[in-house]
Amino acid sequence: xxxxxDFTTITLALIPVAIVINIVVGNIVQVxxxxxxxxxxxGTVLVAVLAGPLAGAVTGALSNIIWGILFSNxxxxxxxxxxxxxxxxxxxxxxxxxxxxxxATIVGGLLxxxxxxxxSAPIAAYIFGGITGSGTDWLVAFFQATGANILQAATxxxxxxxxxxxxxxxxxxxxxxxxxxxxxxSHFPRANNVIRS
Amino acid sequence: MIQLDHVxxxxxxxxxxxxxxxxxxxxxxxxxAIVGPSxxxxxxxxxxxxxxxxxxxxxxxxxxxxxxxxxIANTPLAELVxxxxxxxxxxxxxxxxxxxxxxxxIAFGLENLGVPRLEMAxxxxxxxxxxxxxxxxxRSPYEISGGEMxxxxxxSIFVMKPRVLVLDEPTAQLDPxxxxxxxxAIRTLTNTQSVTVIIVEDKTEWIATFADRVITLHEGRxxxxxxxxxxxxxxxxxxxxxxxxxxxxxxxxxxRHRLWPSELAxxxxxxxxxxxxxxxxxxxENLG
Amino acid sequence: MLIxxxxxxxxxxxxxxxxxxxxxxxxxxxxxxxxxTTLAVIFPFALSITLVQGFFYPGAxxxxxxxxxxxxxxxxxxxxxxxxGKILLLAGAGLLLLFSTHPADLIxxxxxxxxxxxxxxxxxxxxxxxxxxQAKAMAIVNAQRARGLETExxxxxxSRALLALVGPLVFSALVDVHERALALEARAFSAPCSxxxxxxxHDTREEALARWAIIVLSIAFIAWxxxxx
Numbered sequence: 001x002x003x004x005x006d007f008t009t010i011t012l013a014l015i016p017v018a019i020v021i022n023i024v025v026g027n028i029v030q031v032x033x034x035x036x037x038x039x040x041x042x043g044t045v046l047v048a049v050l051a052g053p054l055a056g057a058v059t060g061a062l063s064n065i066i067w068g069i070l071f072s073n074x075x076x077x078x079x080x081x082x083x084x085x086x087x088x089x090x091x092x093x094x095x096x097x098x099x100x101x102x103x104a105t106i107v108g109g110l111l112x113x114x115x116x117x118x119x120s121a122p123i124a125a126y127i128f129g130g131i132t133g134s135g136t137d138w139l140v141a142f143f144q145a146t147g148a149n150i151l152q153a154a155t156x157x158x159x160x161x162x163x164x165x166x167x168x169x170x171x172x173x174x175x176x177x178x179x180x181x182x183x184x185x186s187h188f189p190r191a192n193n194v195i196r197s
Numbered sequence: 198m199i200q201l202d203h204v205x206x207x208x209x210x211x212x213x214x215x216x217x218x219x220x221x222x223x224x225x226x227x228x229x230a231i232v233g234p235s236x237x238x239x240x241x242x243x244x245x246x247x248x249x250x251x252x253x254x255x256x257x258x259x260x261x262x263x264x265x266x267x268x269i270a271n272t273p274l275a276e277l278v279x280x281x282x283x284x285x286x287x288x289x290x291x292x293x294x295x296x297x298x299x300x301x302x303i304a305f306g307l308e309n310l311g312v313p314r315l316e317m318a319x320x321x322x323x324x325x326x327x328x329x330x331x332x333x334x335x336r337s338p339y340e341i342s343g344g345e346m347x348x349x350x351x352x353s354i355f356v357m358k359p360r361v362l363v364l365d366e367p368t369a370q371l372d373p374x375x376x377x378x379x380x381x382a383i384r385t386l387t388n389t390q391s392v393t394v395i396i397v398e399d400k401t402e403w404i405a406t407f408a409d410r411v412i413t414l415h416e417g418r419x420x421x422x423x424x425x426x427x428x429x430x431x432x433x434x435x436x437x438x439x440x441x442x443x444x445x446x447x448x449x450x451x452x453r454h455r456l457w458p459s460e461l462a463x464x465x466x467x468x469x470x471x472x473x474x475x476x477x478x479x480x481x482e483n484l485g
Numbered sequence: 486m487l488i489x490x491x492x493x494x495x496x497x498x499x500x501x502x503x504x505x506x507x508x509x510x511x512x513x514x515x516x517x518x519x520x521x522t523t524l525a526v527i528f529p530f531a532l533s534i535t536l537v538q539g540f541f542y543p544g545a546x547x548x549x550x551x552x553x554x555x556x557x558x559x560x561x562x563x564x565x566x567x568x569x570g571k572i573l574l575l576a577g578a579g580l581l582l583l584f585s586t587h588p589a590d591l592i593x594x595x596x597x598x599x600x601x602x603x604x605x606x607x608x609x610x611x612x613x614x615x616x617x618x619q620a621k622a623m624a625i626v627n628a629q630r631a632r633g634l635e636t637e638x639x640x641x642x643x644s645r646a647l648l649a650l651v652g653p654l655v656f657s658a659l660v661d662v663h664e665r666a667l668a669l670e671a672r673a674f675s676a677p678c679s680x681x682x683x684x685x686x687h688d689t690r691e692e693a694l695a696r697w698a699i700i701v702l703s704i705a706f707i708a709w710x711x712x713x714x
């Protein structure tokens with residue numbers, strides 16, 4: 001269901017804005033508020049819901065790459081793959097109506113987070129030796145100390161932090177979309193993911 | 198050039214039409230001003246001429262709307278924009294964002310149309326000269342003033358050679374200096390190029406001086422249509438809530454006290470007002 | 486100098502490639518900047534990986550140093566060293582590319598080689614919009630702080646601050662999207678013809694040759710590595 005026709009002009013106008021939302025919010029959360037989550041996928045989920053999985057995936061991947069470019073940190077770029085998958089999954093779930101009520105939204109977030117963790121783990125394990133340089137590395141240490149290999153440790157660490165992060169992202173997107181008028185939403189290609197009939 | 202035949206348009210899910218039974222014809226290269234209170238349908242009319250209605254906004258469009266013989270409803274938007282250019286109110290959101298210099302920003306429309314590089318460069322440079330943008334041609338579009346941004350927008354649209362240019366309150370978000378720069382640019386355009394400019398503005402003094410025709414909208418209908426002197430002195434304006442020029446108001450008040458020559462039409466500009474009051478003084482001097 | 490670089494990551498003698506990146510940096514007069522940024526990027530990794538893998542590498546037995554219940558093991562340290570080398574290479578090559586080529590030119594090069602035009606629009610626009618939205622975000626943060634929002638106390642309060650900050654920011658960003666789309670339409674963005682470009686990237690023959698050489702060498706090397714395993 002990933003149609004090229006999802007990339008209308010308004011989708012293309014939305015994507016850079018969503019990318020910037022990802023980066024700015026991610027920065028506020030991680031640096032200003034210093035909360036233990038990333039929250040750098042709100043834009044990705046937003047685009048995925050309004051314009052489909054591929055558009056969301058592109059948003060995610062490019063956000064990652066541009067973050068790396070602008071903050072002179074190439075080491076986060078391999079995780080563009082994860083961001084890409086988040087967009088795909090969120091878009092697919094949105095197509096299945098996951099954003100129609102709050103409970104489904106939470107489930108969607110948990111699912112997406114799990115996928116994100118599973119996709120990130122091999123990247124973290126094989127390129128970075130299981131380390132991300134952030135505070136969650138002690139979790140990896142813990143799991144390895146209790147017998148897991150690097151890949152397993154990275155996966156477990158991911159499964160603890162990612163679902164929470166993505167669920168919060170989904171909820172934020174849900175709240176925001178509820179606050180937008182039908183007329184505004186109707187211009188997007190996948191508006192029926194959110195339009196209340 | 199522009200022909201509207203009993204056009205009625207209603208936005209999706211709206212209860213009342215934004216445009217009701219509008220019939221208009223604009224044929225010559227001229228400066229046409231559209232005035233009206235807020236909600237009268239001015240922006241909707243502009244959106245229609247550009248093709249955004251119905252292609253972007255959908256909704257229900259009745260009647261016939263033709264631009265250069267092309268039916269607006271049945272011509273793809275990408276083609277319509279080459280005939281009718283549109284300049285927005287907000288200088289910032291109008292910038293593409295994809296270009297690092299003003300010169301490239303101006304070329305953006307031509308790039309999208311696949312114009313060959315040499316021709317593109319020539320046209321861009323000519324337009325830069327026309328609007329006196331050489332000083333900022335190599336600056337980032339985000340590092341210039343609001344007035345400069347709007348002039349760049351004007352240049353970026355005009356370089357695509359539309360025959361009609363629609364400007365929807367282009368100076369509403371600018372400071373007086375910026376507004377003046379933009380008005381000058383528009384004047385340069387109408388003086389030297391053969392293009393029809395349709396502008397929505399509330400600065401009646403400017404319209405009175407430079408417009409060739411004024412159309413007044415009220416509740417989606419055309420209520421007045423004629424020369425600036427005729428339209429801008431009509432008592433109907435105050436009734437529907439449009440700000441009338443100070444000169445007109447002063448002369449109208451004066452004429453109630455018989456201090457304005459009764460054979461003279463009410464003035465819309467400072468010069469006409471001065472002339473009129475001079476004549477009134479002469480009259481009294483001759484009597485006394 | 487606009488070069489389309491692509492350094493590949495060989496798996497094993499990674500540290501060796503440091504001898505390739507650094508001289509290139511010197512040639513491009515980027516050494517100081519590159520060095521400083523690479524170190525800044527590497528540092529958190531270096532710290533973390535030495536500690537985590539040094540102490541907890543699975544299956545390691547060769548103890549070097551003991552601190553109470555924690556033992557620093559040789560295999561772990563070796564692994565840490567190898568991985569750090571890889572990360573160093575990744576960071577170094579990436580930064581070399583970023584510092585020597587303006588992102589807009591990089592994207593333009595990609596587009597001229599076949600990537601969709603929309604990519605250029607998306608990336609450059611995102612880069613140009615970022616400072617404005619960041620400024621808006623700081624303004625919202627300050628406004629909310631003035632209204633008593635707490636951004637520096639406990640976790641619970643900081644979490645509450647989240648929605649008060651994120652909500653208005655995202656809303657205001659989305660409001661414009663409509664008009665941006667219309668403005669793009671007005672510039673024939675959705676015209677179905679093939680696009681041209683005012684700006685030209687000059688690709689000299691030496692650069693194109695160097696590019697091909699790098700790609701061929703990298704593929705050969707990787708094949709050799711995989712074959713040898």
